[in-house]
Each structure stands twice: as C-alpha cells, then as structure tokens.
Amino acid sequence: MAIDRIRRTRKKEKGEIITIDGPAGAGKSTVGKMLAQRLKYFYLDTGAMYRAVALRALMEGIPPEDELALERLCNKLRISFQGDVPKQRVICQGEDITERIREPRVGWMASKVSMRRPVRQAMVRLQRQMGEKGGIVAEGRDTGTVVFPRAKYKFFLNAARSERVRRRHQELRAKGLFLRIAEVEKEMKKRDKQDSLRDLAPLRPAADARFIDSTSLTPEEVVEKIWQIVKKGSKV
Numbered sequence: 001m002a003i004d005r006i007r008r009t010r011k012k013e014k015g016e017i018i019t020i021d022g023p024a025g026a027g028k029s030t031v032g033k034m035l036a037q038r039l040k041y042f043y044l045d046t047g048a049m050y051r052a053v054a055l056r057a058l059m060e061g062i063p064p065e066d067e068l069a070l071e072r073l074c075n076k077l078r079i080s081f082q083g084d085v086p087k088q089r090v091i092c093q094g095e096d097i098t099e100r101i102r103e104p105r106v107g108w109m110a111s112k113v114s115m116r117r118p119v120r121q122a123m124v125r126l127q128r129q130m131g132e133k134g135g136i137v138a139e140g141r142d143t144g145t146v147v148f149p150r151a152k153y154k155f156f157l158n159a160a161r162s163e164r165v166r167r168r169h170q171e172l173r174a175k176g177l178f179l180r181i182a183e184v185e186k187e188m189k190k191r192d193k194q195d196s197l198r199d200l201a202p203l204r205p206a207a208d209a210r211f212i213d214s215t216s217l218t219p220e221e222v223v224e225k226i227w228q229i230v231k232k233g234s235k236v
C-alpha cells in the first residue's frame, strides 16, 4: 500500500507525536478528537483502520482466520481520512464508511482481524507514514508501544469496566442501537480479553506512558491534564 493511497489534510506540518492507548470505552476517541482540535493536529484513529479492514472482510466474506485473503485485501484497500475533526470522515474504496464501521459486529470483527500479522503490518506501515511528520494525535491499542515508540508524549487511558460499559451503552443508544447493558458488558469483556491476550501488539501501556484513570473525570478534564503536560514540554 503506497502513501499516495492515503489522503489526509493537516493544518500544521510540524508538531509532536502524541499517542493515546487504552481499552474500549476509556474515552480515547473523545479525548483524542478534542485534543487534536485544540492543538490543530491531525487525529489518527487507528481503530477505524482495523474497522475498515473488518468491514471489507465481512462484505467480501473473508473469514478472520484466512491470513492470505486478508493480506490480499489489505494490499488493495484504499483507506483515507478526509477533513479534520470533528468533521473527519473515514473513506474506503471511495465509500464513506464513517458510520458503518461503528456497528458492533464490525467492532468484533476488527478485534479478530487485528490479531493477524499481515493486517497489523499493513496498518502499522500506513500509520507510520501518516505520522512521520509529526503534528498528530494517534489513538488505539499499540500506538505508543509499536507504531510510534519514539513519540514524545504517550498516554494510557483507562477507566473502571463498569464505567466503560456505561459509556459504550450510551454511545450506542445515541446511534439508535438499543442493546441491553448486560450484552454490552459481555461484548466488552470478550473484546478486552482478546485485545490484551493476543500475541501481536497486545494492549498494554508503553513503559514510558503516563497513566490516566478517566473513571471519574470528564473528557474536558482529561484533555486539560494532557494539555498541561504537552504545553510544559513543547511550544504549542
């Protein structure tokens, strides 16, 4: 996959690399987007890229165990981010998939395909190309450990599972998906386990990441914490 296949807009050509990793529902996306807006940085949602692969795999009937087919799929996929947050869109094969990739079945498939080496290799390569010039807030599971190990600012965002479940439940409701809270909890437990126990790039904090527990913090408070740290270390 070549860099010319990725279109991204960037307001600033220079800047730091900030990584935010953590489990589902910890608030990474909300915080990452707010921070990127404030810094005028590019927001890189690495989970959206795995979700794009997952959606295409589902559409093409590729099982998550079929590494060869997934590799072929990744080689032909054209994933791009258009515009800046909060209006950023995810485009794949010319189609706007921003909403579709948020369906629970796509999240589950993303967790499955992201365990596969060819998929990780292709996505990490793209993510590094997108971030090489800096001025980026990257968010995911391995952005501080694998994708950008030399990032200047690394954060690991976590929250109590009950709170993460509550947030995800609300998020889904807002999208018109009415799942029972017990179902959301079951799915989250399964996904936490799958993302943390896999061999390749498992979810874990980088040794030099700053840990933030967002259980009783608002997204604004988390952003403020990060902002203060970044402001101290860089001219922003």
Ligand code: DC
Binding pocket: 024, 046, 047, 048, 050, 051, 107, 110, 111, 114, 115, 139, 140, 141, 142, 143, 191, 195
């Ligand atoms: O953050 P998310 O829910 O959109 O991510 C969907 C899945 O993608 C998640 O279950 C694990 C995978 N993922 C990953 O393996 N590495 C990343 N950097 C981001 C997401």
